[in-house]
Structures are given as structure tokens and as C-alpha cells.
Amino acid sequence: PPAIAIRNLVKRYAPAGGKNGPGEGKLALNDVSFDVPQGGIFGLLGPNGAGKSTLINILAGLVNKTSGTAEIWGFDIDKDRRNAKASIGIVPQEIVFDPFFTPFEVLEIQGGLYGVPKAARRSLELLSEVHLADKADAYARTLSGGMKRRLLIAKAMVHSPPVLVLDEPTAGVDVELRQQLWKLVEELNSEGVTVVLTTHYLEEAEQLCDRIAIINHGRLIANKPTRELVEMA
Ligand code: ADP
Ligand code: ADP
Numbered sequence: 740p741p742a743i744a745i746r747n748l749v750k751r752y753a754p755a756g757g758k759n760g761p762g763e764g765k766l767a768l769n770d771v772s773f774d775v776p777q778g779g780i781f782g783l784l785g786p787n788g789a790g791k792s793t794l795i796n797i798l799a800g801l802v803n804k805t806s807g808t809a810e811i812w813g814f815d816i817d818k819d820r821r822n823a824k825a826s827i828g829i830v831p832q833e834i835v836f837d838p839f840f841t842p843f844e845v846l847e848i849q850g851g852l853y854g855v856p857k858a859a860r861r862s863l864e865l866l867s868e869v870h871l872a873d874k875a876d877a878y879a880r881t882l883s884g885g886m887k888r889r890l891l892i893a894k895a896m897v898h899s900p901p902v903l904v905l906d907e908p909t910a911g912v913d914v915e916l917r918q919q920l921w922k923l924v925e926e927l928n929s930e931g932v933t934v935v936l937t938t939h940y941l942e943e944a945e946q947l948c949d950r951i952a953i954i955n956h957g958r959l960i961a962n963k964p965t966r967e968l969v970e971m972a
Contacts, residue, residue, distance in 0.1 A: 740813030741774035742781075742902045742933040743798070748772070748807035750793050750957075767793040769957040771807070775950075777901075780924065780934040782948030782965075784941065790957040791937040792832075795906050799829045812901055825853075828895030830905040834887050838880030842871055842890050845879060846897055853898040865893040868930075869923060885916045889923060896927070903927060905936040909943060921947055945969060 750768040767790045775781045783791050796802035798809060798816065809816045812826035836845045846862035866872050869889040874882060879890065888908070895903060905924070909917040924947060928934045938944050944951045944965070951968050953961040961968060 743775040744810040749805045779949040782944035782951040783937045784944045785954040789954045828900040830895045843875040849897040869893045
């Protein structure tokens with residue numbers, strides 16, 4: 740199956756206050772359909788407010804879709820939530836871990852939450868994959884911004900999902916750190932992980948992604964190999 744298959748996805752947020760009749764909330768996704776092929780780095784590009792986070796939050800199970808379907812690695816996000824969830828790792832924009840745990844502890848706790856048996860956990864290996872092996876036992880609060888972001892990536896990979904989704908991985912990040920995160924994304928992809936990232940930087944999508952979908956006002960307006968898209972522009 741495709742890594743992700745999205746069909747006729749619609750999200751209409753309920754209107755604030757809920758007093759307006761049905762159908763009057765904000766239409767954040769308007770009949771979106773596309774596949775993310777296995778194995779590549781797929782970019783979901785669009786300006787702020789386009790609907791990128793909404794789409795990711797639906798895949799993550801944090802937001803309920805209004806209609807349409809989504810499958811992750813062939814598993815329907817509603818009908819087979821368990822397998823769908825096991826197939827995806829999500830790196831959110833915000834730093835989400837307890838600053839008074841160490842990176843090793845953060846990964847062990849996450850592994851426990853995902854039901855990864857102790858013997859099957861690879862916390863140290865993961866830390867070395869994200870170049871944090873030497874920080875395994877430091878308080879997470881003492882890590883630099885770049886290190887925190889790399890820890891978030893390791894955290895998303897704890898259950899060894901085939902698909903890794905990063906929501907605006909380099910928003911508000913300086914040039915040097917951006918290059919470092921791009922390199923890490925490429926390393927993970929070369930080890931076989933299908934990567935999906937959202938971004939509003941065309942340059943980021945062009946450099947990293949082999950395929951780019953463009954979303955604007957909740958509608959998919961392009962979905963092409965990067966090379967073709969760049970030739971068009
Ligand atoms: P992006 O991630 O591309 O910036 P979002 O998915 O966050 O876009 O937002 C898409 C649209 O949906 C925007 O118009 C935004 O204001 C609206 N929106 C997002 N979250 C909510 C919410 N919880 N309630 C109502 N409207 C929302
Ligand atoms: P920050 O940039 O946030 O201050 P560091 O980036 O200091 O955090 O990273 C610590 C070390 O890890 C650095 O020496 C850096 O070169 C190395 N490093 C980070 N990312 C990678 C990577 N993708 N490949 C190889 N080495 C890396």
C-alpha cells in the first residue's frame with residue numbers, strides 16, 4: 740500500500756459558540772485526496788492557515804475528520820486505529836517532554852506507552868541515530884534547542900514506525916540548525932523510513948523532498964515530483 744492514502748478528506752471545524760447552523764464552521768480541508776508513496780521524503784507545502792496541521796492532526800487522531808478516509812500503511816485511521824497508530828510517528832512543532840527526565844528516560848517512558856517490550860527497546864541506539872548518545876543521561880532541560888528537536892524525532896521513532904511525519908520541523912530555527920535537521924531527516928530516510936514533512940518554505944521542500952503536494956485554503960492544488968514542480972515554476 741502507499742505509506743499514506745487520503746481520499747476526499749473534509750474537515751469543517753465547528754463554529755465558535757456553536758450557534759450558527761451546521762456547515763458554517765471553517766472549512767479547513769476541502770475534498771483532499773493524495774497518496775504518499777513508500778520510501779521517499781514527501782513535502783506538504785502551503786502558507787499559514789492552508790490546512791497542513793489539520794491534516795496531520797487527523798492522521799495523529801487528535802482531530803476528527805468531517806468526512807473522507809485516510810489510511811496509514813494500509814490501515815484505516817478509524818476502522819483500524821491501533822495498527823494505523825503503530826505505523827506512524829509524529830514530530831509536533833512544540834517541545835513535548837518532561838524537562839526533568841533524561842533523553843534515555845524520555846524514550847523509555849514513550850516505549851512503555853507504546854507497549855514496546857523492554858527487551859525490544861532501542862533507546863540508546865535511537866539516541867545515537869539522532870546524535871545524542873553523549874546526552875543520554877543529562878536532564879532534557881539542559882539540552883540546546885537543536886538537541887531538543889532531535890530528541891523529539893527519536894521519541895517519535897520509539898515504536899519503529901515505517902512513516903515519520905514532521906510538522907514544520909524547522910519553523911523558527913536558524914540556518915545552521917535547519918541544515919542539521921535536514922541532514923538527520925535524510926539519514927532516517929536512507930535507513931528506510933518514509934518521511935512526510937509540512938513546511939511553508941518552498942526552498943526546504945525543494946531541497947529535501949522528492950515529491951511535493953501544495954495545499955492552499957484547504958484544497959490540494961498540486962502533487963508532483965519535485966523536479967517537475969520546479970520546472971513549472
Ligand atoms: P496550517 O497548519 O497550514 O497553518 P491549519 O490546519 O492550522 O493550517 O489551519 C487551517 C484553517 O483552519 C485555518 O483557517 C485555521 O484558522 C483553522 N483552524 C485550525 N484549527 C482550528 C480550530 N481548532 N478551530 C477552528 N478553526 C481552526
Ligand atoms: P545545537 O546546534 O542545537 O547547539 P548541537 O547541534 O550542538 O546542538 O549538536 C551536538 C553535536 O552533534 C554537534 O557536534 C553536531 O555537529 C552533531 N550533529 C548534530 N546533528 C548531526 C547530524 N545530522 N549528523 C552528524 N552530526 C550531527
